[in-house]
Amino acid sequence: LERVRLQARGEDQRALNLSGGNQQKVVIAKWLAARPRVLLFDEPTRGVDVGAKAAIHTLVRELAREGLAVLIISSELPELIGMSDRILVMSEGRLVGELPAGAEEESIMRLATSGRRGGREEAA
Structure with a gap:
């Protein structure tokens, strides 16, 4: 609980009352208690306040x-x-491209909406 910086009485x-x-x-x-080697987060900060979002990002x-x-799977591009x-950008269930850290939102959206299949997008 300390590791995830849980704030409770x-x-x-x-948990229902948190x-x-x-x-x-x-x-x-709970997942960390299982000592995983891989974690998959699907929309990890959807519906949480700014403080909790920052804490989850830090963790x-x-x-x-x-x-x-x-x-991390997220519909929040800044995240x-x-x-x-x-x-990795997917469109209609298929991988359509890969971009490096710090990619621009425009590049991500171009891939997501182009339907282009396959490899890496070249730097513009």
């Missing part, structure tokens, strides 16, 4: 630095750009 507080962001942290803590970065493989070492 105590260890016995039910804020959305702290409920999300409980889920992450995900720490986990990646420690060697965990972290995959993907800020959190990713590389971005």
Whole structure:
């Protein structure tokens, strides 16, 4: 609970009575207890407040630095750009391109809407 920076009245507080962001942290803590080598986050900060979002982002970065493989699925482009070492873009269930860290939203959207298949997009 310390690792995920859970904010609760105590260890016995039910997750149901926590804020959305702290409920999300409980889920992450449960998965971390299993000592995974890979974590897949699907919309990890949807519906949480700004403070919880920042805490989750910090935790995900720490986990990646420690060697965990972290995959993030998000419809929030700024979140993907800020959190990713590389971005794989899919359209209609198919991989349509790969972009490096710091890619621009325009490049991501161009790939997502082009229907282009295959390899890496060339730097513009």
